Structures are given as structure tokens and as C-alpha cells.
Amino acid sequence: MAASDHILVIDDDPDICQLVGDFFQKNGFQVTTANNGKGLQELLDRMKIDLIVLDLMLPDEDGLVVCRNLRSRSNIPVIILSARGEEMDRIIGLEMGADDYLPKPFHPRELLARVKSVLRRARALPEDACEDDSSAHYRFSGWTLDVPTRQLYTPSGDKIFLSGGEFALLRVFLNHPNRVLTRDQLLTFSHGREIEPYDRTIDMQISRLRRRLRDDPKSPELIKTVRSLGYVFSTRVERTDAKS
Amino acid sequence: MIHTPGTFRYPLEPIVETKNQLVVKVDRDLEDITPGYLENRKKDLLLLPRAVAEKEFETLKMIGHRMKGSGAGYGFQFISDIGTRLEQAAKRQDLKEVQVCIEQLADYLNRVEVVYL
Numbered sequence: 001m002a003a004s005d006h007i008l009v010i011d012d013d014p015d016i017c018q019l020v021g022d023f024f025q026k027n028g029f030q031v032t033t034a035n036n037g038k039g040l041q042e043l044l045d046r047m048k049i050d051l052i053v054l055d056l057m058l059p060d061e062d063g064l065v066v067c068r069n070l071r072s073r074s075n076i077p078v079i080i081l082s083a084r085g086e087e088m089d090r091i092i093g094l095e096m097g098a099d100d101y102l103p104k105p106f107h108p109r110e111l112l113a114r115v116k117s118v119l120r121r122a123r124a125l126p127e128d129a130c131e132d133d134s135s136a137h138y139r140f141s142g143w144t145l146d147v148p149t150r151q152l153y154t155p156s157g158d159k160i161f162l163s164g165g166e167f168a169l170l171r172v173f174l175n176h177p178n179r180v181l182t183r184d185q186l187l188t189f190s191h192g193r194e195i196e197p198y199d200r201t202i203d204m205q206i207s208r209l210r211r212r213l214r215d216d217p218k219s220p221e222l223i224k225t226v227r228s229l230g231y232v233f234s235t236r237v238e239r240t241d242a243k244s
Numbered sequence: 245m246i247h248t249p250g251t252f253r254y255p256l257e258p259i260v261e262t263k264n265q266l267v268v269k270v271d272r273d274l275e276d277i278t279p280g281y282l283e284n285r286k287k288d289l290l291l292l293p294r295a296v297a298e299k300e301f302e303t304l305k306m307i308g309h310r311m312k313g314s315g316a317g318y319g320f321q322f323i324s325d326i327g328t329r330l331e332q333a334a335k336r337q338d339l340k341e342v343q344v345c346i347e348q349l350a351d352y353l354n355r356v357e358v359v360y361l
Contacts, residue, residue: 105316
């Protein structure tokens with residue numbers, strides 16, 4: 001956490017604004033509170049906000065709409081707080097681009113831990129983590145991935161079918177070769193969502209991708225497991241861009 | 245990470261409960277704002293009977309909803325529990341249950357004493 005991290009709390013309940021505001025200030029954050037989503041853009045234009053804590057049930061607007069509109073023009077991390085707490089609300093909240101979701105009532109220390117975690121993740125990779133490679137061709141260990149056509153070719157030139165998830169995952173690896181990526185980062189960059197407890201999505205996709213790449217899971221050469229951390233794509237990657 | 249709604253229980257439970265006293269442990273970091281929070285609930289106690297008299301179920305629901313969302317965060321699990329019941333009763337337009345909630349909230353606020361740890 002940077003010393004000057006600035007949190008914006010949007011909640012129509014003054015007791016929640018007071019609770020979060022006071023607790024976070026005591027823990028070294030700068031806090032601004034708002035009791036509705038009106039004027040959010042003006043506020044964001046006026047001050048640097050590092051993370052938004054957003055209630056879903058706002059008097060003037062659905063917090064989900066606020067979240068979606070925000071996400072369409074900004075990468076500021078958002079944590080949704082809501083007493084609605086229905087499973088579907090949580091799923092929709094995450095699909096609308098929220099970075100985390102905490103149902104009310106909540107312990108302020110848990111919110112603090114989640115804020116720190118989301119900020120850490122947001123800063124874990126450089127801003128070019130998701131750079132545009134839509135016209136790129138990658139070559140690695142004799143293999144070729146043609147991004148525009150989503151085709152993977154073996155060293156002998158055979159086409160390999162990749163599912164959407166496998167393609168997204170391979171693209172993330174090719175963007176970050178020889179760098180350890182956590183499961184959380186892989187899930188965020190390939191699927192745009194966070195890992196959940198006992199979430200095996202990434203491990204299963206890694207397993208499938210290894211099979212596609214004919215990488216022996218017992219002794220992988222390309223996608224290596226880094227115990228307790230994640231995975232590293234361990235080979236030289238060359239990229240050419242059709243536009244260049 | 246997501247946790248299942250409704251499973252969060254404030255970890256600090258009342259340490260002493262007698263007929264006239266209910267001592268609740270609250271995080272020391274909340275010491276500055278806890279008295280104000282309890283004062284606001286006493287203000288709710290003034291608003292609630294008026295809302296009952298006028299059958300303003302939206303007001304009752306809103307007050308219950310806010311109590312549900314904030315109580316346990318401040319350390320008062322009971323307030324969250326009462327808020328949940330109040331919100332549900334207002335949705336059902338069950339004035340009898342609303343009245344029970346108001347009486348229990350009044351009793352709780354009358355007896356609660358806070359220890360900061």
C-alpha cells in the first residue's frame with residue numbers, strides 16, 4: 001500500500017461511510033465518502049482515486065450500473081459492498097467488472113485486508129500486462145500462435161485447436177515469458193475475474209494447455225510449476241506484429 | 245475471494261449478560277465512532293414508532309436494511325440480527341413483528357455497555 005492511497009466510499013448509509021472512513025484513515029489511507037453515484041466522473045476528474053468501495057443499493061442509481069459505467073472508462077479497482085448478498089448479485093457484480101465483493105455486514109478489518117489485496121494485485125503487473133497484441137504472431141520452441149486467426153501450429157506445421165480459455169491463457173503466458181505468474185494473475189488476465197477459494201480453473205486449464213503443447217506434465221519444459229507461487233512460461237518468445 | 249452471505253458473525257460475542265446489563269466487546273479502533281453509532285440507533289427508535297403509526301413500510305424496511313448492514317461491522321451482531329428481522333417484517337407488512345423488533349432493540353440499547361479491546 002502506498003502511503004497516500006486514496007479510497008472513495010460510495011454508500012448511502014452514513015454509518016457505513018463513517019465506519020469505513022474512520023477505520024481506513026486510522027490505517028493510513030486518505031478517504032473520501034459520497035452518499036450516491038451522482039457526480040462520480042466529476043469527482044474522479046478532480047482527484048486521484050486508487051480504489052472505490054461501492055454499495056449496490058444507492059438511492060439514485062443501481063450500484064451495478066455505476067460499476068459497469070465506471071469500468072467502461074476506467075481501470076480503478078472496485079470492491080462492491082452490499083447487504084443484498086444474493087449469489088446472483090455477487091456474480092453480476094463481478095461480471096460488471098468489480099474486483100471483489102464483500103457482503104454486509106462485514107468486519108472492517110476484512111475490508112481493509114481485501115482493499116490491500118486488490119491494490120497489491122492491481123499493481124503487481126505493469127500497465128502493459130494486457131497490451132494489444134491482436135495482430136501479433138508469437139513463435140516459441142518451434143510453435144507458432146497466430147493471434148488474429150487464433151491458430152496454434154506445432155513445430156511440424158499441424159494446426160491445434162484451442163478452446164477460448166486455453167487461447168486466453170497461452171496469450172497471457174506469451175505476453176509474460178520467463179516471469180512467474182500467480183494463479184490469481186493468470187485468472188485475472190485471461191478471464192478478467194479473481195480466484196475464489198478452492199478454485200481449480202487455472203490448474204485445469206494449465207493441464208489442458210500442457211497437453212495441447214505436448215508438454216510432459218511430470219516434467220514440463222514450457223509451462224513450469226513454481227511451488228506455492230504459480231506458473232512460469234519458460235522459453236524464449238519472439239513476437240512479430242502484422243501491423244509493423 | 246467471496247464468502248457466502250449470511251455466514252459472517254462478528255467474532256466478539258457479549259462477555260457479560262445480566263438482567264440489567266449487556267457488555268459487548270468492540271474493536272478499540274472503533275472507539276471514536278461507536279458512541280455515535282449507538283446514538284443513531286436511539287434516533288431510529290424515535291423514527292420507528294412514527295413509521296409504524298403511518299404504516300410507512302418503505303421507511304421501516306430501509307431502517308432495518310441499514311441496521312442489518314452496519315450492526316455487526318461495529319461489533320453489534322444483535323443489531324444486524326434485529327435489522328434483518330425488521331426488514332423482513334416490513335416486507336411482509338407484519339406490524340406485530342415490527343413492534344417486537346422495536347421493543348427488543350429498545351431493550352438492547354438500554355442495557356448495552358461497550359468494552360473496547
